[in-house]
Amino acid sequence: MSYKKLNQNDLNHLINIVGAAQVTTGDQISHDLSHDELGTVFSFPEVHIFVQDKYQISSIMKYAYQENIPVTVRGSGTGLVGACVPLFGGILMDTSQMNKIIELDKTNMVLRVEPGVLLLDIYEHVEKENLFYAPDPGEKTATIGGNISTNAGGMRAVKYGVTRDWVRGLEVVLPDGEIVKFGGKVVKNSTGYGLKDLIIGSEGTLGIIVEATLKLIPKPKMAISLLVPFKNREDAIDAAPRLMIDHVIPTAVEFFEKQSLDYSEEFLGKKIPHNDFNAYLLVTYDGNNEQSIQEDVEIASKLFIDSYHAIDVYLVDTEERRSSVWTVRGGFLEAIKSSSSEIDECDVVLPRSHIAQFLAYTRKISEDLGIRIPYFGHVGDGNLHIYFCKDDLTNEEWKEKVSHGFNLMYEKAHSFGGLVSGEHGIGYAKKEYMKQMLGEKQIKIMQGIKATFDPKNILNPGKVI
């Protein structure tokens, strides 16, 4: 791919669109903007631009399209697969200042937001009105634009689904600058191909999200979490799908072992109660009726203890317990990251039935390759986060082991009916693995779709496909 390098003329044109204060070039561009949260892919843009509205974005895209300049969109930069890294330089279009909540429409139960609104701001805005946006990805400082672009999942997916299920409409600037609307405030839609659903999860490669209409529901009146330690991990993992079979479907079921817990407690300098067991489930039930939740909790608790040798079932029922348990759970990724010189992540998703087998295989890979591989997982929905740690390996050894290990793991996942990414996306880092898993034909279809939206391949080139 050969793109135009920006000259002073181009910069002047861009400054004309957004104003000089919004534009940074060359050495002025912060190193932070050359990578995302995981930091395994690095590349600087030629120019960084804070955009303010869809008209600026449209004007920039018209110009970039005409001049053949690559454009990469960035929100909070909390991604883990390099999707917001401007591999070919060009323009880094930063939407983080487009952070207005446009409308809370209670009649149609939707929230209209700009793409740069943070997830935590959405929660705050709607929950004070007793409404609920259910998707619950771990990183609350991610932008909603980023969440939609990766079809982010999160912990409450067991009961409430993923970001895709909560997006009713999108307004999008296409690579040539045209502004289009897909879906809207409507609940149903059978009007032609599902273009909204194509934008969701496309990681900024097909169009730029400039507004999203999100579905809301009434906020559940109460939620209860249970911290359940188990003697051994297999019991914990096997207990999760039994909740489904026994029809006490939880809001979330998180699995972790002592190792991740220790890392996080040490990293945060904060301890949870009952922290000296081998394996845990952290289970949440929510709803509007206390009696109904209590019934579910009782059935689940009895099941854990009678059938899966749980050591106890601890209610996470005080503000102090809630804060410590969820803070420590929320710290896993950061803690594992800080425990090693470098990490790489496998965000595999599997049918729930195959989690125990897959984690056993993961431990075997760890032993065979002589590499530390901590993990934790959303076992309620089959999505695992598995971290290869570089520790004191040389760069060469590291690359070789990661590549070899990931190939084995994705192959195994495929044989179980799993997929490369459950919620973090493909970006740059997982392209090859996706290609191997899905096969030539699906990649060719994706390339055809990309060419349809972006014939000059100027929007986030080098990502996904």
Place this chain on the structure above:
Amino acid sequence: MSYKKLNQNDLNHLINIVGAAQVTTGDQISHDLSHDELGTVFSFPEVHIFVQDKYQISSIMKYAYQENIPVTVRGSGTGLVGACVPLFGGILMDTSQMNKIIELDKTNMVLRVEPGVLLLDIYEHVEKENLFYAPDPGEKTATIGGNISTNAGGMRAVKYGVTRDWVRGLEVVLPDGEIVKFGGKVVKNSTGYGLKDLIIGSEGTLGIIVEATLKLIPKPKMAISLLVPFKNREDAIDAAPRLMIDHVIPTAVEFFEKQSLDYSEEFLGKKIPHNDFNAYLLVTYDGNNEQSIQEDVEIASKLFIDSYHAIDVYLVDTEERRSSVWTVRGGFLEAIKSSSSEIDECDVVLPRSHIAQFLAYTRKISEDLGIRIPYFGHVGDGNLHIYFCKDDLTNEEWKEKVSHGFNLMYEKAHSFGGLVSGEHGIGYAKKEYMKQMLGEKQIKIMQGIKATFDPKNILNPGKVI
């Protein structure tokens, strides 16, 4: 578009694939196979083939692709926009004998089915296991393949969403015969572009669904319906979104007026209790906790009576009442159809907030054009079914009035943030209206996607775009 006309060689080849007993040609092809349920578009195939499995489908598509023969897939033929009508002749591929339920996987809470399984058979199969497939389109003898192809909605969309929300994975034969899998038994998926969601709602134009993996949940333990007559229609319509605002979200909210009720009662020779009022809501609440449902019902009932002048709230609580009310409700379309020499349907979807205004506009159109336009609607989700009746108009007058009226109605819908189709699709009948509403750019993108999947345009040509 110019396609090969089938000769004896082609027929022999097809007979070799599926066996002579599965193949019908020429005058042997029933007139029923030349149209769908609405019957506004007619065209015969050159050959009708009952297929038995994905390998037969793949072989047929390889041959059709090589020989440039158009292929149209048909399930039960219950569509309302001509999507299964073989406009260019060729092969009519009938999947109605592929009606096996492949697997009920309770651990992963999914059902794997062939495309020809009927909706009513899915309900029966899973509900006896105390499981629930929530989408509830009116036509229970539709195939699941057809439901997925139109992203069918139905009455329970208010609470449970539409077919799209219940499809976890699809196996698809592409126009060149290759068999691919999109998604699977997994709950989350961020692995590349959403190809599964592109197949959903594509009305058989991008690929042939040969297997679907459907999400299930535990069957709600109870459901209560309320029949609520109102003095005037505006009150009934306005009451529906208030349920959302007041956080007593129902499973379904159906709206109808005396006219539709009369047609259906006469057509079925069956009466509902309390049938002499102007306008009705038929509201359902379901869940697992009786107390919780009772609370919602009380709040809703009080709201209907105190704020919207409901005449009464009748519990539909005996088997006899349930049967009569839902049978009569289910008979609206058939009854309206049988009341006129020909009808055409507007399946518009709107933000809930704009239903009353839109129906007022519809009545104005009816008056202005001098044409009978009965309607009813899923007012809980903003999807209306509005029927233009030909009665004793000449063909010419009819065509002119339908075209003029539909244009006005879709224009108005667009101005309210609505879309052409809520759940019945575009097919052949609504192509021009979609084009006008979405604009050139979106149609061009859809055409690009179509060309990517089907470069020779042999799969259901002339539909959607």
